[in-house]
Amino acid sequence: MAASVGRICGAGLFKSNKTNCLRQIKSFSTTREWTTGKKTLFGSLGVLAGGAGVLIYALDKSVRASDLELHPPENPWSHSGWFKSLDHASIRRGYEVYKQVCAACHSLRFIAYRNLVGVSHTEDEAKAEAEEQMITDGPDESGNMFQRPGKLSDYVPGPYANEEAARAANNGAFPPDLSYIVLARHGGEDYIFSLLTGYYDAPAGVILREGQFFNPYFPGGAISMAQALYNEAIEYSDGTPATASQLAKDVATFLKWTSEPEFDDRQRLLIKVIGISTILLAITYYAKRFKWSSLKTRKIEFRPKNK
Amino acid sequence: MSLSKTIYNTLFKRSSTFALTCVVSAFVFERGFNLGCDTFFETINKGKLWQDIKDNYTQ
Numbered sequence: 388m389a390a391s392v393g394r395i396c397g398a399g400l401f402k403s404n405k406t407n408c409l410r411q412i413k414s415f416s417t418t419r420e421w422t423t424g425k426k427t428l429f430g431s432l433g434v435l436a437g438g439a440g441v442l443i444y445a446l447d448k449s450v451r452a453s454d455l456e457l458h459p460p461e462n463p464w465s466h467s468g469w470f471k472s473l474d475h476a477s478i479r480r481g482y483e484v485y486k487q488v489c490a491a492c493h494s495l496r497f498i499a500y501r502n503l504v505g506v507s508h509t510e511d512e513a514k515a516e517a518e519e520q521m522i523t524d525g526p527d528e529s530g531n532m533f534q535r536p537g538k539l540s541d542y543v544p545g546p547y548a549n550e551e552a553a554r555a556a557n558n559g560a561f562p563p564d565l566s567y568i569v570l571a572r573h574g575g576e577d578y579i580f581s582l583l584t585g586y587y588d589a590p591a592g593v594i595l596r597e598g599q600f601f602n603p604y605f606p607g608g609a610i611s612m613a614q615a616l617y618n619e620a621i622e623y624s625d626g627t628p629a630t631a632s633q634l635a636k637d638v639a640t641f642l643k644w645t646s647e648p649e650f651d652d653r654q655r656l657l658i659k660v661i662g663i664s665t666i667l668l669a670i671t672y673y674a675k676r677f678k679w680s681s682l683k684t685r686k687i688e689f690r691p692k693n694k
Numbered sequence: 695m696s697l698s699k700t701i702y703n704t705l706f707k708r709s710s711t712f713a714l715t716c717v718v719s720a721f722v723f724e725r726g727f728n729l730g731c732d733t734f735f736e737t738i739n740k741g742k743l744w745q746d747i748k749d750n751y752t753q
Contacts, residue, residue: 465742472739476747505744509751625750651743658731 457603459574459581462636466643470658472651473644479507480623481641484634486516487621489565492557492612494545497566498645501539506644513539520544558598560611569639569646576639578604583635586614 413419418426466473482503485495500517504510517537522544525532537544545564547553554561563571572578581604589601589608599609616634623629644650705715740746 470735470738472735472742474742475744476742479747507744509748512751655732655735658735659728662727662731 459577477640481637484638492562495543579639
């Protein structure tokens with residue numbers, strides 16, 4: 388082991404060879420032969436392209452003050468970061484919020500009760516959650532649909548039979564399905580949090596129609612959903628104080644999980660990818676230096692023929 | 695006989711033992727690497743994962 392480490396270091400693996408690189412660029416670069424005009428042209432093209440890139444980046448990062456909607460600020464989520472997992476206690480509380488508040492109008496049709504097992508609920512608890520719901524099943528022998536208590540394999544039933552029924556019950560506005568809402572909205576979980584806590588009285592000049600409310604985070608400002616989360620709107624089973632911001636944070640975390648159920652696995656995989664890539668990169672670097680060493684250290688001698 | 699020579703003679707010299715060494719070391723590395731990565735993930739996320747909170751809900 389010591390011998391091989393000594394050999395690696397002895398071969399100058401970590402020695403800087405900057406002068407070598409510079410010499411190669413100087414000797415082999417074809418730009419040396421360009422005319423001044425061509426050099427100027429390509430130089431200005433490069434500067435222009437770089438400048439355009441910087442401009443586009445700066446425009447994207449600007450405050451977007453000309454928009455009429457308010458963009459949500461970035462919140463310090465416990466799952467934001469390279470290796471951070473979702474907060475599963477928060478997912479569980481968020482499910483309580485969804486069930487007791489959001490589910491009155493919003494469906495969650497891509498989440499089955501079995502998905503909750505091992506994420507926020509034990510198998511028995513998820514079964515109990517499913518059994519609380521009546522699911523339409525069938526047809527039976529006589530061809531009729533029938534109601535039965537839910538099973539683990541059932542998807543979360545929605546509050547309305549179809550979109551038209553939902554619109555008819557909500558002043559013509561359709562409450563969107565919440566399964567993938569975090570991925571479907573600009574700003575993600577920050578938007579959900581800001582929207583749920585961002586209800587204000589409409590400023591002068593903003594005209595709201597019947598059944599509309601003012602929310603600056605909603606595109607257009609007029610939202611048909613009334614403020615749903617208030618302090619102590621529900622009572623958490625784990626005793627967490629149910630402030631409006633706590634409810635919004637928990638339900639945003641829950642919806643982040645419903646949108647990206649693979650989130651934790653992805654974070655876990657990132658650690659492995661970085662680890663393996665580091666090892667492979669080191670091996671590749673060593674192998675390259677090893678294979679090229681004979682080529683790099685050779686000398687070509689020119690001996691003119693003596694006549 | 696030095697250590698590297700012993701390793702060479704017992705493991706790498708014959709193709710049969712060399713192939714076996716590759717397979718066994720790949721298995722050991724894979725298990726160890728996965729275990730290490732998972733331990734790291736579970737350490738920095740302690741208290742947030744389901745395995746940390748599930749005892750509150752099971753009797």
